[in-house]
Amino acid sequence: MDLGPFLFLATLEGLVSAAVLALTAVGLGLVFGVMRVVNVAHGEFFMLGAVVAWAVTNLMPGAPALGFVAALALSPLAAALVAIAADRAILRRLDYAPEAVIVATIGLGYILQQGALSLYGPEARAVAAPFSFRIQFPWFGYSGYKLAVIVFAALVLTGVWALLTRTKIGLVMRATQWDRETATAFGIDTDRVYALVFGLGAGLAATAAVLVAPISQAHYLMGGDPLLLSFAVVIIGGLGSLRGTVIAALLIGLTDGIVGVFFAPTLGKILATLLVALVLVFRPQGLFGRKTA
Amino acid sequence: MTKERDSALPRRTVLKGLGAGSALALAGGMPRYVQAQTSEPIRLGFQLHRTGIGAVYGRWYQRTTEAALKVLNEAGGINGRPVEIIFEDDGTDPKRGSEVFEKLAVQRKCDLVFGALFSHVVVGTAPRAAELRVPYLVCSEGHHVAAGLNRWTLQPGITDVRSQVISMAPWVSSNLGKKVTMIYPDYAFGFDHRDFFQEAMKAQGGEVIELIPVPPTETSFTRYLPRIPSETEVLYHVMVGPAVLTFVKELGEFYGTGAHPEIFGFIDSLEGISTESPGLEFLEGSHFWEGMPRYRQPDSTEFDAFYRKAVGVDDSGAAVGDPKDVSTYAHMFSCWETLFVIKKAMEAASYKGPDDRQAIVEAMEAMTTFADSREHPQGDKVFNGRTHQVFGHQFISKVVGGKLEVVQRTAIEDGFYPDAVDYTTMPF
Numbered sequence: 001m002d003l004g005p006f007l008f009l010a011t012l013e014g015l016v017s018a019a020v021l022a023l024t025a026v027g028l029g030l031v032f033g034v035m036r037v038v039n040v041a042h043g044e045f046f047m048l049g050a051v052v053a054w055a056v057t058n059l060m061p062g063a064p065a066l067g068f069v070a071a072l073a074l075s076p077l078a079a080a081l082v083a084i085a086a087d088r089a090i091l092r093r094l095d096y097a098p099e100a101v102i103v104a105t106i107g108l109g110y111i112l113q114q115g116a117l118s119l120y121g122p123e124a125r126a127v128a129a130p131f132s133f134r135i136q137f138p139w140f141g142y143s144g145y146k147l148a149v150i151v152f153a154a155l156v157l158t159g160v161w162a163l164l165t166r167t168k169i170g171l172v173m174r175a176t177q178w179d180r181e182t183a184t185a186f187g188i189d190t191d192r193v194y195a196l197v198f199g200l201g202a203g204l205a206a207t208a209a210v211l212v213a214p215i216s217q218a219h220y221l222m223g224g225d226p227l228l229l230s231f232a233v234v235i236i237g238g239l240g241s242l243r244g245t246v247i248a249a250l251l252i253g254l255t256d257g258i259v260g261v262f263f264a265p266t267l268g269k270i271l272a273t274l275l276v277a278l279v280l281v282f283r284p285q286g287l288f289g290r291k292t293a
Numbered sequence: 294m295t296k297e298r299d300s301a302l303p304r305r306t307v308l309k310g311l312g313a314g315s316a317l318a319l320a321g322g323m324p325r326y327v328q329a330q331t332s333e334p335i336r337l338g339f340q341l342h343r344t345g346i347g348a349v350y351g352r353w354y355q356r357t358t359e360a361a362l363k364v365l366n367e368a369g370g371i372n373g374r375p376v377e378i379i380f381e382d383d384g385t386d387p388k389r390g391s392e393v394f395e396k397l398a399v400q401r402k403c404d405l406v407f408g409a410l411f412s413h414v415v416v417g418t419a420p421r422a423a424e425l426r427v428p429y430l431v432c433s434e435g436h437h438v439a440a441g442l443n444r445w446t447l448q449p450g451i452t453d454v455r456s457q458v459i460s461m462a463p464w465v466s467s468n469l470g471k472k473v474t475m476i477y478p479d480y481a482f483g484f485d486h487r488d489f490f491q492e493a494m495k496a497q498g499g500e501v502i503e504l505i506p507v508p509p510t511e512t513s514f515t516r517y518l519p520r521i522p523s524e525t526e527v528l529y530h531v532m533v534g535p536a537v538l539t540f541v542k543e544l545g546e547f548y549g550t551g552a553h554p555e556i557f558g559f560i561d562s563l564e565g566i567s568t569e570s571p572g573l574e575f576l577e578g579s580h581f582w583e584g585m586p587r588y589r590q591p592d593s594t595e596f597d598a599f600y601r602k603a604v605g606v607d608d609s610g611a612a613v614g615d616p617k618d619v620s621t622y623a624h625m626f627s628c629w630e631t632l633f634v635i636k637k638a639m640e641a642a643s644y645k646g647p648d649d650r651q652a653i654v655e656a657m658e659a660m661t662t663f664a665d666s667r668e669h670p671q672g673d674k675v676f677n678g679r680t681h682q683v684f685g686h687q688f689i690s691k692v693v694g695g696k697l698e699v700v701q702r703t704a705i706e707d708g709f710y711p712d713a714v715d716y717t718t719m720p721f
Contacts, residue, residue: 006519013516122348123565124535132572134549140519141549216512219535221345225512261516266508 005139014257019153022249025233027204033240041109043227049206050218064128076203083202129214238289338397338406345385349565387417432627439682450627454485456708462493470526471499479506531559569695600670633668
């Protein structure tokens with residue numbers, strides 16, 4: 001294949017992974033930004049989203065598109081409810097102490113993963129795409145669904161941005177992020193804000209997973225890579241910065257896509273991790289993060 | 294302090310209890326031990342890929358083995374003794390694999406262990422088998438057994454990759470094309486394909502023009518596909534892991550309605566998945582290697598029919614009553630056949646107990662042929678005791694109307710190659 005089409009395909013692939021990664025990482029970043037919680041179980045919420053999507057599309061009669069739309073609504077909701085329950089039952093009781101929370105979410109991740117293994121099984125299962133439209137370029141064909149993923153992820157991200165900056169809930173979240181004690185003094189129920197944010201973070205990961213499930217199937221071990229890459233994105237972008245997260249996701253997604261196509265996919269991951277190391281050494285607050293005292 | 298003393302068990306009581314307990318255990322154990330040589334069940338361990346990247350195989354390997362066990366026990370077991378099989382999940386992981394082997398052999402006191410498929414698990418486990426001096430019968434296809442692992446490891450149920458590819462290369466080069474691009478899993482099993490198919494094509498005057506290794510845990514494949522050179526005449530693919538369906542679908546998306554090379558795949562890329570799945574229409578007219586034909590063929594034997602029925606597989610290779618639950622038909626016969634080879638070997642060795650483990654290996658090494666039969670429903674085979682490897686017929690099938698139709702059945706001799714080892718001269 002010539003260099004032009006080759007690069008074009010690589011960019012498309014990179015954009016798809018960037019879109020999915022941005023959604024997942026924004027969820028992780030939000031939870032850390034507002035709650036200061038390092039959620040190691042984030043990848044498992046992602047997996048949960050895909051597994052629930054499989055269940056919903058399979059139980060839903062009628063056209064695959066209908067089942068998929070239902071999954072897109074129900075799956076993030078289910079993940080959010082599990083997350084809220086986990087927040088109430090575990091994280092709040094630990095008073096969000098950083099070390100305890102890391103250990104607790106590691107455990108939570110195992111519970112979710114093994115729960116999926118017990119109830120859903122060890123096989124990878126295909127989730128039907130809502131449509132099977134294919135675009136035929138002169139050099140290669142490309143899945144229309146993958147392009148739709150990019151558009152949909154962009155819409156959801158815009159929604160999250162609007163939620164954070166244009167609504168009262170967003171204001172309350174930002175206030176809690178800024179200073180929890182003062183927010184409490186102003187009558188904000190920060191416990192509820194925390195539960196909401198944790199649910200929202202899980203919901204975003206689940207949304208990303210529903211989008212990715214028709215491309216790469218649902219599998220109980222699928223949470224590992226998204227977790228790792230999300231951490232990379234959040235660290236590079238700057239903790240708590242939505243804009244930074246999106247830009248870092250694009251950076252890593254495209255690097256991964258293009259390097260993966262031209263050289264080897266493992267090299268893409270190596271470069272992403274190297275970037276994390278460099279950012280941590282030279283700009284610990286991330287590219288767009290604010291310096292904390 | 295007082296509280297602690299109250300709740301603590303007096304040492305004397307504990308010691309007494311322990312003593313009584315072990316006396317009971319010993320007393321209870323004695324008669325069973327005496328009886329063991331006559332009617333105590335023979336206990337076989339099965340290293341099962343129930344979870345991890347081999348899970349789809351694991352599910353069917355267990356079903357096939359349980360079906361074979363039922364047939365075996367109904368016909369009187371081994372040497373008149375009933376047979377038990379203990380399945381233990383290895384997570385398709387080499388490290389866990391050797392732990393599972395040890396658990397089965399030492400803790401569960403299995404007479405031997407069989408069943409592993411994925412070659413990295415086999416390579417990781419085999420040294421432990423030799424250390425523990427317990428026969429390890431693999432159902433793996435890897436060329437490692439015949440290339441030289443150890444005397445305790447044998448592969449009597451399925452032909453190895455080297456033999457499979459050299460028996461098919463002549464057909465590929467004369468019917469599909471000479472310039473081949475290979476896509477294969479980037480680990481031991483894939484390397485067998487890479488090395489021996491290249492060699493075999495060269496012998497046929499063909500050439501492998503590009504090698505594209507893919508990690509078996511990969512979930513997205515489109516990025517690998519632009520590396521297929523446009524002058525490729527035959528695209529050779531073999532893929533394993535949970536994402537095989539994604540791989541084949543993305544291959545279809547990539548070529549779309551445009552021109553594409555001839556496609557020759559190992560059915561591994563679609564084991565457990567229906568060839569009639571949506572998105573796979575582009576496979577129409579392409580070819581697959583099959584170890585045993587998934588769809589029942591007009592000339593299929595009565596043994597195939599018997600085996601299908603016993604395992605619970607319908608004429609299109611799916612579970613009876615659940616067309617979505619497609620079997621790993623091209624591979625799973627190896628468990629069935631291995632179990633009956635075990636029976637034959639144990640009976641030939643007049644197996645009594647773990648002290649005779651070495652005799653099982655020697656009995657197998659003395660075997661030469663297996664006849665087409667209920668015990669060997671895939672077909673007749675030749676066993677090479679020197680290399681511990683069995684050789685059988687291979688099938689090339691074409692996708693016609695979404696179904697697999699056999700177009701070529703190779704002769705056993707087509708897959709012969711010079712021995713690389715002679716285990717019979719090695720010490721145990």
